[in-house]
Amino acid sequence: GNSVTQMEGPVTLSEEAFLTINCTYTATGYPSLFWYVQYPGEGLQLLLKATKADDKGSNKGFEATYRKETTSFHLEKGSVQVSDSAVYFCALSAQVSGYSSASKIIFGSGTRLSIRP
Amino acid sequence: DAGVIQSPRHEVTEMGQEVTLRCKLISGHNSLFWYRQTMMRGLELLIYFNNNVPIDDSGMPEDRFSAKMPNASFSTLKIQPSEPRDSAVYFCASRAKRTGTEAFFGQGTRLTVV
Numbered sequence: 001g002n003s004v005t006q007m008e009g010p011v012t013l014s015e016e017a018f019l020t021i022n023c024t025y026t027a028t029g030y031p032s033l034f035w036y037v038q039y040p041g042e043g044l045q046l047l048l049k050a051t052k053a054d055d056k057g058s059n060k061g062f063e064a065t066y067r068k069e070t071t072s073f074h075l076e077k078g079s080v081q082v083s084d085s086a087v088y089f090c091a092l093s094a095q096v097s098g099y100s101s102a103s104k105i106i107f108g109s110g111t112r113l114s115i116r117p
Numbered sequence: 118d119a120g121v122i123q124s125p126r127h128e129v130t131e132m133g134q135e136v137t138l139r140c141k142l143i144s145g146h147n148s149l150f151w152y153r154q155t156m157m158r159g160l161e162l163l164i165y166f167n168n169n170v171p172i173d174d175s176g177m178p179e180d181r182f183s184a185k186m187p188n189a190s191f192s193t194l195k196i197q198p199s200e201p202r203d204s205a206v207y208f209c210a211s212r213a214k215r216t217g218t219e220a221f222f223g224q225g226t227r228l229t230v231v
Contacts, residue, residue, distance in 0.1 A: 034219055043121075043208055043222035044160075089160065093218075102167045105150060105210075105220050109159040 002094035006108035023090035123223035140209035148212040
């Protein structure tokens with residue numbers, strides 16, 4: 001079936017450190033891939049996305065590359081800030097069996113990131 | 118655009134009572150997702166509607182849960198009767214017509230069943 005596995009947290013880094021949060025997926029066909037971010041008390045917000053193999057999504061200094069050969073979509077940032085502290089979710093959009101034009105979005109378990117000043 | 122609007126933001130109810138959560142989609146969106154978030158189970162997809170039709174309800178926990186889309190812009194999630202283990206944050210999210218695009222989330226409803 002379709003699933004997303006991401007790095008367990010919590011992850012604690014110092015400000016300006018390099019960040020990697022690993023994400024791998026299992027899916028039939030060619031899913032779109034997403035990273036969402038959730039700040040305390042809020043809903044999820046799209047951070048970046050990629051819709052086909054080798055695409056790189058980027059936003060606010062974060063990047064992730066759609067790697068079909070390794071079924072991965074790892075999130076990276078070169079220099080994190082205290083304001084990046086949040087929970088990060090990897091997700092995929094997977095076609096629903098029997099419906100050619102319908103796809104559901106499945107999330108990983110989330111990774112809590114804390115940045116120390 | 119006002120975004121996805123959920124109500125209420127917080128709900129506290131007694132075990133056995135009926136609870137109704139509400140969601141207004143972004144105008145023009147045709148897909149609707151209900152998710153439940155807990156510390157133990159993370160973010161679970163409960164049900165997915167496309168063009169007002171339930172496409173996948175495999176995540177609905179049991180018969181106590183039901184969801185409807187009476188029109189293209191509004192949805193309800195009902196729990197009857199509620200139980201303490203239903204306590205969670207419930208999110209709805211909507212998506213535009215093309216598949217493969219991102220979903221936009223509401224602020225969530227924090228449900229506490231005592």
